[in-house]
Amino acid sequence: MTKPKIAISWNSSCGGCDESIVDIEDKILDIAAKVEFVLWPCAMDFKYDHVRALPDGDITVSLINGGIQNSHQEEIARLIRKKSKTVVAFGACAWLGGVPSLINLKNKEELFKSSYLESISVENPRKTLPAIKSKVDNCTLTLPEIYDTLYKLDDIIGVDYYLPGCPPTADLITDLFLKLIEGGLPEKGAVLAPARSLCISCPRNETKPDNFEIDEIKRIHEIIADPEKCFLVQNLLCMGPSTRDGCGCSCIKGNMPCTGCFGPADKSDQGAKMIGTLGSILKGSTESEADRVIDGIADPAGTFYRYSTAASMLGRKRKEDR
């Protein structure tokens, strides 16, 4: 029997998703013995031409992490799609845009300004900005085009499965590999974690009284968090109610509230769900009382869509040039 061919690729990623595959430790060696890797830019030395030379549909499965923010990433993603039978959007960035898609609340100009001109660690007296083409001596140098919007992977190519997490947990990754090798994957289009909210498996859920109110939102460094009580009851924002189950409550067990990396629990919108939840538990019955508590959430979009701006209902900041 020929070994299944696997490609792993990255886009607008931090490298954490690749790292998480290595983190499954000795199991990776068992897996490596059963599969043939054909691409893994982060860990192995293959060239894209090697992939180009493969027949279409030759790769059994490709795990792609990161959303798409430039023309190079788009080109490679399309190439891999063409060469693969199955594509998995691996991690929050590929599935939902992830943290980098917070850039969708800004524009490309603002991104360039802050990254290449104003950031305190940048020294750029000639105010050089990335250009698609630039002349140096007699040569023309080219760079990929950076897009104004960060797209989630399935805005650009067809995706068969989605693996949540920033990054996905070792258990989920091992399970994915096992199912890829031995079969047992669900119907295409599935998100590979339970479609229910994190609170359902959270050990602190039982400490939630039937009725409680948040009268002032605190941030985690401002109080000493009780290690057993639901964070919301302690006036701390926890994204558990609007976040998909499946991480094993990693952050909660470390006494940190959930920030939402497993994405929405259903086809809804993570921010809308969280606003819905908070409406029922924030204290206040007049506009000014409500606003007083809401003032404690300085950046609602960044808090509720920390990992899913590209997948949010509004998707990006409205463009002014119309």
Next chain:
Amino acid sequence: MADFKPKIVAFLCNWCSYEGADKAGGQKLNYYAGIKIIRVMCSGRVDPYFVLKAFREGADGVMVLGCHPGDCHYRKGNISALKRMRLLEKMIVQFGVERERFMLDWISAGESEKFQKTAEKMTSRILNLGPLKLEGYVKRKAAQ
């Protein structure tokens, strides 16, 4: 913008605001025909998702109208709506959607004139703001 015909989606609670709008109709009080009314059982039933979806699918403005505080038939649905919508308004601004494109107000079953005035106020607000055209984020055709 002379030919701009705003699309306004209005969620009206069954027990007060919808009655108020109905009464306005019965009294032949005119209001802008581009206001599309959706009856819901309570303003507290309006999931923020509905509002975002309306904007995404082409609404230039969205209204949520419910019973006056203290009059909600489910006791506090409108108070939850108030808190949700205040927070939602704060968030849509971060996406470049003006706060004024959204309105939450209270209309009782008898307030047909208030309904008319509120509808007209929202219409002129949206006429002033112009079309929303929330198409900065264009989903591209995915290659299969």
